[in-house]
Amino acid sequence: MATDVHTVRIGLSGSWGVLRGELGSWIGRRGLFQLILWLVIVEGFLYITVTSENQPFGKLGYENLLNMLMFFPVFGGIILAEAAIIGEYHSGIAAWLVSKPVPRAGYVTAKLGGLWVGLSVTAILIPGLVANWWLPRVEPYRFVAPEPPPFGRFLAALGVTIVVLGFFIALTGFLAVVVRRRGIVALLAMVAWLLLRIPLPQIPTSWHRYLPSGLYGTSETIGGWIPGMEYIHGHPFNQASAVPVTMLAAALLVAGAVLIYQRLEL
């Protein structure tokens, strides 16, 4: 028993060391670069769409924001998760790290978890909050909806976006340890994002209530407003059950990735 406790202590220490390193890498130059990148992308595209006079999107500032946060950061997360797992596998950095007292489960979880936290803050939370500050002040939007949505509901919608990001990072991590080829993994994950988003006859609308797509699908896919939009305007959150299902699916994907990674030769 003493040995088990000692082993657990070693494992936790090593895993926390990797996670700490991952989180630390988002503080400083890398984090600043990511933040500026996402601010430019999210705020830039949002500003262009809401100030456009020739299309109806200008009236839907918050829906556009949530749609963008379900797209740009998720695709960024897919590319970065692929690089984290496959890049380090091929470069030898993964082998170097797990030659230390770092359990492979801790390594995979810390890599994906660190990326999720870092990207959630720099690509979703901060750009979302910045947009929430300026959106009500931009002329076309103020004309349609004079009052911004309640802040708590807006934060909850960002939380749903973060759950979606976590799911796709986990999916990419799983595909990365199985396929281990850059480009193909990202492509597969992006195709999965698309397939869940578009209305497919094989997937009845009611099913989306229990699928990750229930959190980011289009109104045609899920038969109503995208959940975040519906929620921030005071409607009940019909797809709420998709949140725990998506989180569970993400956890299972990470567990699967860990199981496969245990057997990998580094």
Next chain:
Amino acid sequence: MTVPAVEIRQLKKRYRKVEALRGLDLTVDQGSVCGFLGPNGAGKTTTMKILMGLIRSSSGWAAVLGDDVRDASLQARARVGYLPQDPVFPSSQTVRSVVASVARLYPGHPRGSELRRRVDDLIDRVGMTDKARRRVRGLSGGERQRLGVAQALVGDPDLVILDEPSAGLDPMGRRNMLALIEEISSQATVFYSTHILDDVERISDTVVMISGGRAVAHGSLDEILTVSESDYAVRIRGETSGIHDRLRAEPWVGNIDIRRYAEIEDWRIRLVGDSAADRLVPLLVSDGACDVIEFHLSDRRLEDAYLELVGADDGD
């Protein structure tokens, strides 16, 4: 009784059609500096990767400091420092941050100013104080190697496994690396692989030679160098054909290797059997046609033993 630093029994590893290890046996005692010698493709890196839990053996058993590498790999790794062949570190990190981040992976690691002091001490030991703030991408091959040693030592290991630590280093870098290994050996067991036989002779007290996935020689450096006490060196002058023929006819004479320098010949004579040496001297001096100028046990160098045991071909 202390457990061996490394213990390997009948270790086998197969990569699809290639059998990298074919029943390797070896023991490295604690406190020793063990050179792991063998041609390219002999299985040195495979062995070290199995010890570090990076790959799994197909069969057999390996333990590091008494911990089975399959069942308790994490515990073993907490007590081992490892320098991989061609070490790779995050290119955007500085030398100091690489060493500090590795230090934080070990349970009970120092914190705050104590951690900084430990990291700076290690960087100083490997001679990189002036490069502590340099990013990894700006380091030369030799500097990366020294950084590799620093990060291998940061967990205060009982065993240090170095995979070709002096590969690719210039003569000065190699000399510094050997000095560093000698210094490390005062506090930890060192198990390192190399191709450079002079290095092994200089700093090792134990040698394991591997060829084709098996250990072909294993023991202290003295044992390896005197593996055959029946090798004698004879310097001889005059007409030697008669004595040569007489020696050849004796069943206790195994082999005679002859090198000629003008009127002098250097013979290396291998004898077979315990009492053969007692018969050799009377026979040599009985021949009046030649004079024996020198006679002594052959000075065997590691290179001779290596070429004899491993063969002159270089694996891959």
